[in-house]
Amino acid sequence: MSVGSDRVVERIRKLLALSASTNPNEAALAAEKAVELAQRYNLDLALIDGLPSDPYVERSCEVGAASQWRWLLMSAIARANFCRALRRRERGRLLASMFVVGEPHNIAVCEFLFGYLAREIERLASKGWRRAHLVYGEHIEARSWKNDFRRGAVATIDGRLRERSQLFAEGSVRAEALVLMKDAALIEALERFHPNVPTTTVRVRAGAAYEQGQWAAREIALQRAVASTSAGGQRMLCARRARYGNLP
Secondary structure: OOHHHHHHHHHHHHHHHHHOOOOHHHHHHHHHHHHHHHHHHHHHHHHOOOOOOOOOEEEEEEOOOOOHHHHHHHHHHHHOOOOEEEEEEEOOEEEEEEEEEEOHHHHHHHHHHHHHHHHHHHHHHHHHHHHHHHHHHHHOOHHHHHHHHHHHHHHHHHHHHHHHHHHHHOOOHHHHHHHHHHHHHHHHHHHHHOOOOOOOOOOOOOOHHHHHHHHHHHHOOOOOOOOOOOHHHHHHHHHHHHHHOOOO
16 A cells, blocks of 8 residues: 555544544544545546556455344445445355455455444434334334335435446546546456356345335435536436435
């Protein structure tokens, strides 16, 4: 890891202290700053001719219990931050951690965002279940309902992260070139660490809980880490407002 990356990772890690805040706005602001810091560092590296980016590494990241919604969340976060996340298996059993391939500063952002977003989803799932329980009583099972809710929430977050990534890519010629370069480098790194990785198809069990999770996740503070000043970015911003309103 380069000296520059060491400093960036250390600054990102200092933001981790705020992720445990009971104030959602404070935690969201810390997440925003972490993403902005990493994206600015990625762009700065791309500006320097002949300077290689930090070497790609593989890190085992804890995602808690091997619940599907958790590895779907980490996968979505990794894709949006120049990384890729892979499930870990041991003797055919899924583990409570994932392999994340990427540059150290980008992996640090993934770990940070996962902790913040997973807590928000759990908070919303508990809040939603309390309401659902009043309506359905004992006719539905809490664990199943919450899991469907969480997966719905992850689907919304995934869409919002993809939108933010597209806004970043359309923000400037430098950003667009960086995204293409990172995608190519990631493919090479994945082949090096895990050649012939199989793809997995996820089945969506749509229902009331899933839809409520999709709806509720729109209130999670997930601010863009870059200003949407490009024409493409403004078009997407207008379309998003037309669909969702002025959400953070």
